[in-house]
Amino acid sequence: MPTSSEQAPRTMRAQRLDTRTLTFEVTDVPVPTPGPGEVLMKVAFCGICHSDLSLLDGTFPAMGPPVITQGHEASGTIAELGPGVTGWSVGDRVVPAAGRPCGQCPSCRRADPSSCTALALMAFAYDGAWAEYTVAQAGGLTRIPDNVSMEQAAILADAVSTPYGAVVHTGQVRVGEAVGVWGAGGVGTHVVQLARLVGATPIVAVDLDETVRARALELGADLALDSRDPDLAAKIAEVTGGEMLDVAFDSVGLKVTFDQALASLGSRGRLVGVGMSGEEWSLGPSMWFNLSRKEVRGHLGYRVEDIGVLARLVSTGRLDLSRSISGVVSLEDVGEGIRRLHEREGSPVRILVQP
Structure with a gap:
């Protein structure tokens, strides 16, 4: 009973x-x-x-x-x-x-x-x-x-908890690694906070919304960029000393955010897909992807x-x-x-x- x-x-x-x-x-x-x-x-x-x-x-x-x-x-x-x-x-x-x-x-x-x-x-x-x-x-x-x-x-x-799982379990972010977060809204804002908590540096937030970018800076991002910025890649290269990102989180799940995040990774970088949509992704030419030794990891929950x-x-x-x-x-x-x-x-x- x-x-x-x-x-x-x-x-x-x-x-x-x-x-x-x-x-x-x-x-x-x-x-x-x-x-x-x-x-x-x-x-x-x-x-x-x-x-x-x-x-x-x-x-x-x-x-x-x-x-x-x-x-x-x-x-x-x-x-x-x-x-x-x-x-x-x-x-x-x-x-x-x-x-x-x-x-x-x-x-x-x-x-x-x-x-x-x-x-x-x-x-x-x-x-x-x-x-x-x-x-x-x-x-x-x-x-x-x-x-x-x-x-x-x-x-x-x-x-x-989903961002926590993405940062700690799937992304396996380590102290000192450079992290990028595409979409700093409901999920991405917590990816920013948790990446900082585990010691990532620098942390780059990428979002269309100026208010969201300002909030990301207040909550731990070192740099917040508009995804439409033509100098996006150059600015990420500058803040990472030319190494680009170790880990990128796509919290949106669109083809455009996936492509930008993948292109922003350095050699052996890891892209974690957190956001979801009905759009299809592409890894591009196999030779380029294999030579860069990048990884793409799906995350849920x-x-x-x-x-x-x-x-x-x-x-x-x-x-x-x-x-x-x-x-x-x-x-x-x-x-x-x-x-x-x-x-x-x-x-x-x-x-x-x-x-």
């Missing part, structure tokens, strides 16, 4: 997206019941991510039921424990992982769920957290220190344990995410938050939904 110190209501407000018509509404639905190994979480905040917009406009296909609740960057408190859940209590402050390992692939059978090859994504394959309550696997929860705000805790699951590392960094003052919360909207106004992100009104990093 689930346990609870305060019985959850029978119904709740939730955003429901019909993936067949790409229309949504905020409506009353039953509060879900946590199953074995699961908890019911009362949602405090949930971010609006560009991947949410991609599901709304049909760029990314839904992976689950035709009607689904969006939102995958959530924080909250445990409201109920499902059968068999131990080590957690009602009222604990937590962040749920934004995906569920399949439990059947070779990685899961090797007890390595972070490398699951059939990960079900929250808000794409199952209901997310643009709602008053959501169900999460207890094994994917991260405890949040009391001195970390629930607003900042919410964006740890994806907006910050993070390890569950990364959220705990980031929570400690925020808790101890090593990582400041105060500039990352660009606004908060109510659940009833989720459409307004979506509009602001889509139109880039105010150059937002993250807009949160507060149910």
